[in-house]
Amino acid sequence: MRILSFSVLMLLLLVQPAFADELALVKKNAEQRINAVIDYIRDKNLDKNTRNQKIIAAMSPMFDFSQMAKLSMGKRNWTRMTPAQRQEFNELFVIRLQESYLEKLDLYTDEEVVVDQAKQVKTRIHVRSHLVAKDDKIEMIYKFYKKNNQGWKVYDVEILGVSIVQTYRSQFAGILKNQSIEDLLEKLRQTGGFTVPTGKY
């Protein structure tokens, strides 16, 4: 009996660190990528185009962009779309996210980024980071989920308590209340107009 309880104890001890290890791994991974991005920004020898390309290349594997696109559209509206529409929406959405991200980086060139905590939230992992600017601190939370066979991927980012996916989702839902999916796609094709080229297209 004692051995049995001992084995149960051992089991608990062994299982517990498993997730802790994953937490640490996800955090480290995010940290490395973010630091790499900062290195690129500080590297004055890179021209903007190459720099942006490198930044996107460094960050992309951490993100599940298609998942973000899907979640932003929501189940109800996603099911209403044709495969071609889904494809186009996905592309437009991803470019948008990337360009918006790059433009934000341009705005905060001299800031420090600190990755300070990885936390388990149900089946997900939230990695919290802070952008330490000269006169304020901007909190960013990267939310990871475990994708089949592909490890942990970001499905949403929260900035100052505002979820990017949720913000897009309520906007899309608002537009689709009175307008068609084609109208929405048209809007996505036009708006944005970010000045930063991703270099990808």
Place this chain on the structure above:
Amino acid sequence: MQHLFRLILFLFFLLLVCGCSQRHLKPETSDVNSKAQVADQAISDVDPSQTDTENKIIASQNDEDGVLESDESFDTFDDEFDEFEDEFSDEVAVEVSDPLGGYNRFMTGFNDKLYFWVLKPVATGYSWVVPEFARRGINNFFKNLYYPVRLVNNVLQLKFKNAGEETLRFVTNSTIGVLGLWDPAKVWFGLEAHPEDFGQTFGVWGIGPGPHIVLPVLGPSNLRDAIGLAPQWIYLNPVNNISTVADLSGLEKIEELDKTETKLGILALERVNNTSLRLGEYESLKKDAIDFYPFLRDFYEQNRQRLIEE
């Protein structure tokens, strides 16, 4: 005999668990490693000038999760969606009451014009004339003066530790920091500011936001936060109570200071100075929106909610 059997069983169990926990981790590590290899190859193919930073990170230009996703995954959405369905909804995250939607939309447009036609050109010109360190100093100076607002609201929310920290900050920055122009409290002593206002205090007390209201010049707000501005302005705002501030600082009484024009002038300076340090932020935020007004509204309400929960 029985013990031996149990021991073997236990060892087997142990082995199983170790195996599991390792396998649990393996996909992640091997996945990352193989990707790193692919990435290094991809990069060396594209760019011969490979540096250390590139080796350090795991970069992949042809990442299958990126834009080049095949159609296939688009059809397997059912299970995944259900998994996320609790987290997001078609409605906005924070319930926003917006009976004044029409007016708000108009006022957002008005403020937008005000920014592009007046505030931005003035702030840009100002930023050419005044060097950045001076603008940061002025910004710090005003922030330091708003100490009474932060103190009172931290206390009203029973955040005594933060109130104490604020007080230490105020004392340090007003003296060593030369009238608050510089922030040694943070730089040297690691004391962070704890901004709180009446809107947040009311929120902490359990008062809901009420309808969303876009204020002229000041921008997005709601009924609760707008009402909170009144006591703040009347009793605690350093600009409105400027003669008291002058009194406390031991300055002679100057009639000029109490005039509305003076106060508006100071507020305008504060705003222009602050804007000059944040040029481009508004523009970028605007581009993130597909429909600007609801975007700004939800952003404001969600952010306020977060600040109140803290």
